[in-house]
Structure formats: structure tokens, C-alpha cells
Amino acid sequence: MVEPAVLSVDGLTTEFRIAGKWHAAVRDIGFELARNETLALVGESGCGKSITALSIMGLIPKAAGRVAKGRILFEGRNLPELADDEMRKIRGDRIAMIFQEPMTSLNPVLTIGFQVAEVLRYHRDLGPGEARAQALDILDQVKIPSARDRLDDYPHQFSGGMRQRVMIAMALACQPRVLLADEPTTALDVTIQAQVLVLLAELKQRYGMSMIFISHNLGVVATIADRVAVMYAGEIVEIAPVGELFDRPTHPYTEALLRSIPRVDRTSDALVAIPGQVPPISRMPQGCRYAPRCGLKQPICERAGPPLEPVPGSGATHRARCWVRAGGTGAAA
Amino acid sequence: MTAVAQSPDAAPPPRSAFLQLVRAFNANKTSWVGLATMAIVLLVAIFAPLLATHDPVEQNILDKLKGPSAEYILGTDSFGRDIWSRVVYGARISLWIGTVSILIAMVVGSVIGMIAGYFGGKLDILVMQAMDVLLSFPSLILGLMVVAMMGPSIGNLIFAIALTAIPPFARIARAPTVSVKERDYIEACRALGYSHPRILTVHILPNIFPEILVMGSLWLATAIRVEASLSFIGLGVRPPTPTWGSMIREGFENILDTAWLSLVPSVAILIVVFALNMIGDGLRDVVDPKLKGERGG
Numbered sequence: 001m002v003e004p005a006v007l008s009v010d011g012l013t014t015e016f017r018i019a020g021k022w023h024a025a026v027r028d029i030g031f032e033l034a035r036n037e038t039l040a041l042v043g044e045s046g047c048g049k050s051i052t053a054l055s056i057m058g059l060i061p062k063a064a065g066r067v068a069k070g071r072i073l074f075e076g077r078n079l080p081e082l083a084d085d086e087m088r089k090i091r092g093d094r095i096a097m098i099f100q101e102p103m104t105s106l107n108p109v110l111t112i113g114f115q116v117a118e119v120l121r122y123h124r125d126l127g128p129g130e131a132r133a134q135a136l137d138i139l140d141q142v143k144i145p146s147a148r149d150r151l152d153d154y155p156h157q158f159s160g161g162m163r164q165r166v167m168i169a170m171a172l173a174c175q176p177r178v179l180l181a182d183e184p185t186t187a188l189d190v191t192i193q194a195q196v197l198v199l200l201a202e203l204k205q206r207y208g209m210s211m212i213f214i215s216h217n218l219g220v221v222a223t224i225a226d227r228v229a230v231m232y233a234g235e236i237v238e239i240a241p242v243g244e245l246f247d248r249p250t251h252p253y254t255e256a257l258l259r260s261i262p263r264v265d266r267t268s269d270a271l272v273a274i275p276g277q278v279p280p281i282s283r284m285p286q287g288c289r290y291a292p293r294c295g296l297k298q299p300i301c302e303r304a305g306p307p308l309e310p311v312p313g314s315g316a317t318h319r320a321r322c323w324v325r326a327g328g329t330g331a332a333a
Numbered sequence: 334m335t336a337v338a339q340s341p342d343a344a345p346p347p348r349s350a351f352l353q354l355v356r357a358f359n360a361n362k363t364s365w366v367g368l369a370t371m372a373i374v375l376l377v378a379i380f381a382p383l384l385a386t387h388d389p390v391e392q393n394i395l396d397k398l399k400g401p402s403a404e405y406i407l408g409t410d411s412f413g414r415d416i417w418s419r420v421v422y423g424a425r426i427s428l429w430i431g432t433v434s435i436l437i438a439m440v441v442g443s444v445i446g447m448i449a450g451y452f453g454g455k456l457d458i459l460v461m462q463a464m465d466v467l468l469s470f471p472s473l474i475l476g477l478m479v480v481a482m483m484g485p486s487i488g489n490l491i492f493a494i495a496l497t498a499i500p501p502f503a504r505i506a507r508a509p510t511v512s513v514k515e516r517d518y519i520e521a522c523r524a525l526g527y528s529h530p531r532i533l534t535v536h537i538l539p540n541i542f543p544e545i546l547v548m549g550s551l552w553l554a555t556a557i558r559v560e561a562s563l564s565f566i567g568l569g570v571r572p573p574t575p576t577w578g579s580m581i582r583e584g585f586e587n588i589l590d591t592a593w594l595s596l597v598p599s600v601a602i603l604i605v606v607f608a609l610n611m612i613g614d615g616l617r618d619v620v621d622p623k624l625k626g627e628r629g630g
């Protein structure tokens with residue numbers, strides 16, 4: 001890992017205004033994304049996965065939200081500091097994003113061919129003919145069957161899986177260096193999910209692209225990710241290479257999350273659920289955010305939030321935000 | 334048991350605007366009648382020099398107030414001018430003023446409405462309040478004020494009618510913009526880095542254009558009525574240029590003896606307004622979700 005990171009996020013805090021007061025939706029997020037690496041962000045709904053992605057894209061709605069602190073370094077520039085029109089040149093060109101809902105993410109009144117070609121016309125200044133030819137090429141690459149005949153079809157003539165392929169084609173049209181995939185397979189059938197995941201991995205390899213893969217499906221993450229960052233209540237609570245995380249889950253939340261996956265190879269009557277709820281954004285506990293639901297809670301956990309520290313016994317690549325299991329501050333059993 | 338369940342997304346109606354239009358027109362046959370009528374009126378206006386039997390402004394005092402005859406198909410007015418020729422040429426003026434003013438109102442109103450709806454916030458409130466103020470005047474009164482201040486001429490008439498028609502277009506453009514801008518595909522456009530003008534014109538406009546078009550056909554009828562009304566009270570195009578409104582006014586003086594002087598241009602206005610409303614009804618079926626699915630079953 002001598003190569004510098006493609007994207008590095010440091011101390012990112014994004015806040016939203018609720019009833020006139022600013023509350024942090026994500027706090028002190030930090031990670032580095034190497035070339036050709038896939039980093040998975042996992043966590044339950046509302047833990048800040050998507051907010052992290054939108055912050056990187058500069059798509060936090062200005063009326064209600066802001067990136068309050070932190071740096072997002074990409075190609076030598078700090079993204080939150082860029083002017084709108086500079087950020088527009090990066091979005092869709094150097095950093096692209098695909099969304100969860102393929103059914104509604106394409107404009108219903110424009111043809112597939114037009115929408116894919118438009119990306120190239122906009123970012124690459126291509127003429128209509130050239131853009132159309134390249135659009136056809138990229139649609140072939142995402143394996144749309146007989147793409148040539150389907151250029152002039154409208155989105156409603158495509159199935160969900162095919163539409164997600166079109167979305168991927170649009171995102172990859174300009175060969176971005178970073179792809180943010182926000183639950184790209186959640187809305188698809190399981191068989192289609194697998195196809196799309198294989199396709200993403202293949203294209204990532206071909207373009208030498210880095211990917212941030214957002215999901216709440218740990219099974220999907222295990223197949224596609226190189227590293228995993230587990231998020232809880234707006235913070236990264238554990239980050240580790242994918243094998244290490246599944247072998248040695250360190251943070252109690254990661255542990256509980258892995259326990260709650262239904263397994264086909266074990267007989268069990270009930271799913272294991274994590275008791276309690278995620279605290280609301282406006283009433284975060286003072287100490288560790290997971291403490292109210294944690295079985296290993298110590299007095300210190302309720303007094304101060306733990307830092308993200310290396311886990312004892314593994315290299316610096318495995319870090320967790322826990323007083324008890326990482327950091328080695330006295331309380332360790 | 335082997336029947337394959339149709340997936341819920343399998344059969345939304347074709348979104349090609351043109352196909353939708355044809356389908357709606359077929360469901361509502363009277364709109365084809367309206368369209369055909371307007372096509373004939375348009376042809377009459379275009380080929381007015383060929384269809385007119387006399388110069389529309391040439392006076393022939395000896396033949397004044399004649400009834401319909403072989404030489405004067407629809408008779409003559411109090412200056413001995415041929416009424417058929419004047420009605421035919423009048424179609425040009427009426428359609429021209431109506432169309433141009435509505436096109437201006439359509440463009441300006443849509444731009445205002447879309448910008449207000451898209452950016453929202455204080456701008457939206459301010460602009461739409463201003464539109465509401467304009468809208469509170471009946472279009473005839475507002476047109477009257479403008480022409481009275483600026484003097485009667487074709488240009489001022491177009492300006493006055495356009496001004497009265499801008500607020501409804503702003504409203505009709507704003508409402509769907511507000512809902513469309515929240516859709517996932519507009520969010521996806523932002524993620525692709527598209528600029529605001531591009532999102533508005535390429536991605537939002539095609540989605541809301543049918544609504545604007547319906548409004549256009551209905552307001553074209555209104556524009557022609559307002560033009561006729563202003564001409565009738567003498568604030569329209571200056572004589573002797575023939576317009577339907579001024580012809581009704583001139584005929585009005587002799588209405589008890591020679592009713593056809595007013596009747597002929599009145600019928601012309603009636604036909605055009607009727608035809609435009611029939612077209613508008615057909616178009617509305619395309620965009621009114623309440624009517625969708627009820628017809629053509």
C-alpha cells in the first residue's frame with residue numbers, strides 16, 4: 001500500500017438542522033480508499049451510510065444540511081471546499097454514484113440510448129452520433145442483450161435488473177475513478193443480485209476503479225468487498241479487511257450483527273435480534289453510542305465516546321471504536 | 334394454476350407523448366372534429382388572398398348593406414365592403430394575435446413557473462404571489478388597462494393578452510415541477526453532475542409539457558375571445574384592418590336591419606373557440622389522471 005489513496009475521508013461530520021438546531025447525522029468518519037479497492041459500508045437503516053456517500057458527492061441538500069467538519073481528499077483537492085460548478089465536473093465524471101431504486105432512477109420520458117449518451121455529451125462534449133456509438137458500447141459492456149435494438153426503448157420496457165444495468169452504464173460511461181454504489185442490489189431479485197454483483201466486480205477490475213459499496217446485507221458484502229466499515233448511529237464502529245472482520249468481529253455491535261444473520265447450516269428456531277433501538281439523531285448518548293444496547297457495558301462507556309483504535313493482536317488495519325475490546329484503556333478484561 | 338403473474342411494472346402506458354395524444358384523441362372523437370375544424374380555419378387564413386373575392390378594405394358605397402348575392406357571398410357592410418373577404422382576412426389577424434400572444438405567455442409563464450418550482454424557497458413565494466396578483470384581474474380588464482395605457486395596435490394587443498395569460502401558465506408549470514424535482518431520476522441527474530438549466534430543460538420539461546400544451550389550447554380560445562372583445566370596444570386593431578371583433582362592432586350599429594353583419598364574424602369566433610375547446614378536452618384526457626383508464630376500455 002505504497003500507492004497513495006484515491007479517496008481519503010478524514011474527520012467527516014455532516015449535520016442536519018432539526019427544529020432550528022444542528023445535529024450530526026454522521027460524525028468523525030474517516031477512511032482511505034486504495035486504487036481498485038472495494039470498501040463496504042454496512043449498518044442498519046439510518047446509520048449514516050447514504051449520508052456519507054452523499055457528502056462525498058456534494059449532494060447534501062443545502063437548505064437543511066451541511067458538511068460541518070472534515071476533509072474529503074480526491075485527486076489532490078478537498079471536495080467540500082470546491083465551488084458548485086467544479087464539483088459538477090467531478091460528479092458523474094470522476095466520481096459516479098448508483099442508487100438503490102432502478103425502477104425510478106431513469107427518466108420515464110427519455111429513451112435509454114439518449115440517457116446514456118447524454119452523460120458522454122455532457123462530460124466529454126461528444127457529438128450526438130459519437131455519444132450514441134459509445135453508449136451502445138457501454139450498454140454492451142454491462143451485458144444488455146441486443147443493446148443496439150434497445151437504444152430507442154423507454155425505461156418502462158426494461159426489467160428492474162436491466163434498468164440497474166443501464167444505471168451502471170450511465171455511472172461508468174466516463175470511466176470514473178471512484179464508484180459509490182448505494183445498495184445497488186437491494187431492490188432486485190436474488191438471482192439478478194448475483195448477476196449485478198459479478199458485473200460490478202468485473203467492470204471494477206477492467207477500469208481499475210475503486211468502489212464504495214453501501215449495503216445492509218452482510219452476505220453480499222462478504223462476496224464483493226475487500227474491506228468493511230461497520231457503521232452505527234453515524235459513526236464507524238469497526239473497520240477491517242473483510243476476512244478479518246468475519247473471523248474476528250471485535251466491536252459488540254459487529255458481533256451482534258453477524259449473529260443476527262439467518263444461517264441455513266444451523267438449526268435454530270428464532271433469529272437473534274439486537275435488543276433496543278438506535279438512538280434518535282437529536283438525543284445521542286454522551287458516551288459510546290452503542291452503550292445502551294451493549295452487553296459488555298462498563299462505567300466508562302457511558303461517560304465518554306471511545307476513539308477508533310487498533311484492535312490488540314491484529315495489525316493497524318483492524319480498528320474498532322470500543323473501550324472494552326480495543327484501545328486497551330484499563331477496562332479491558 | 335400455470336397462469337404467469339404479471340409483474341407490477343410490466344404494463345405502464347407508453348410514455349411517448351405523441352402516441353398518448355393519438356390514443357386520447359381516439360378515445361374522445363370530438364377532438365378530431367376540433368382538430369379538423371382548426372386545420373380548415375388555418376388553411377383559410379393562410380390562403381386568404383385566394384379565397385377572398387374582393388379587397389377586404391375596398392369601399393363601394395353604392396353596394397352598401399347588400400344581402401348575400403352571387404357577387405357578395407355574405408353581403409356587404411355599411412361601407413359596401415365584402416363581408417366574406419373581411420371574415421377570411423379577419424381569421425389571419427385573430428389567429429395571429431391569439432397564437433403569438435399565447436406562445437409568448439406559454440414560454441414566459443413556463444420559465445417563471447419552472448424556475449419558481451425548481452428552486453423553491455423565498456423566490457418561489459415571491460414570484461407566485463406576484464402571479465396571484467396578476468391572476469386576480471379578469472383577463473379582459475387587465476387587457477383593457479394595458480391597451481388603454483399604451484394605445485391600440487397589434488403589438489400592444491399581443492403584449493396585453495400575453496400578460497394576462499402568463500400567470501396561469503406559471504401555475505400550471507410550477508405544480509408538476511415541484512413534484513417531478515423530487516423524483517429519483519432527478520436526484521440521479523444531480524449525481525451525474527448535470528447543471529440546473531440542463532436538468533430543467535432536458536429532464537423536467539418533457540415530463541410537464543403535456544400539461545402546458547393543454548393549457549395552451551384552452552387559452553388560445555380565450556386569447557381569441559379577448560382580442561375580439563377588445564376590438565369590439567374599439568381598443569383593438571385600428572380600422573379599416575378587418576378583425577372579427579371590430580366587424581361585430583361595425584355591424585352592431587345596424588343590428589336590427591342587417592343582423593348578418595354581426596352574425597357572420599360571431600359565428601366565426603364561435604366555431605374557432607368551440608374547436609379549440611374540443612381539442613383541449615382531448616388533450617386534457619392525456620394528462621388528467623382522473624380520466625385515465627375510464628375511457629377506451
